[in-house]
Amino acid sequence: MDIEQTSSRRSALSKVVAGGLGLVAVSAGSAVASPRRAAAGESLTIYATREGLTLPSLPTAGMGFSTQLKLTDDTGDSLGDGSASIMIVSVDRILSTPLVLGTVVLRLPRGELHLQIYCPFIAPGRTQTGAIIGGTGGYRSAVGEVTRTTPNNTDITLELAIDCVGTE
Secondary structure: OOHHHHHHHHHHHHHHHHHHHHHHHHHHHHHOOOOOOOOOOOEEEEEEEEEOOOOOOOOOOOOEEEEEEEEEOOOOOEEEEEEEEEEEEEEEOOOOEEEEEEEEEEEEOOEEEEEEEEEEOOOOOEEEEEEEEEEOHHHOOOEEEEEEEEOOOOEEEEEEEEEEOOOO
């Protein structure tokens, strides 16, 4: 295949993709109302339960793993789901637990919240602080702080303080 054919294929493909996106945007805009934006100073408390953890049996620095999260409110009603992509930074010999850097996505009814936190992975009874680094939908451009508490090995309480969000 020569360069002209490749270029022409790419051009045709980009037109199809752009056209498809345009149709999606038009239909989404006319059929679905955009979610209410989060307010600056808004706080949320979300309860998460880990499911499908892929933590290796012998954690070592540099290894990655993931987990799925079931999200509920304080009454146990479902708020959505989430996932965490986690990298082991080091293994703390005193705590006998990996220190991890986690990127978390919470999929909520008004959009996604994106979080980042550096902490011991399973540290029952401990509280750590991380960052709200963005989001989508009603949480687009969200920033703030998340406080993570782990009462046991599978449950997590996330207290989110949204300081500022973009407005349109």
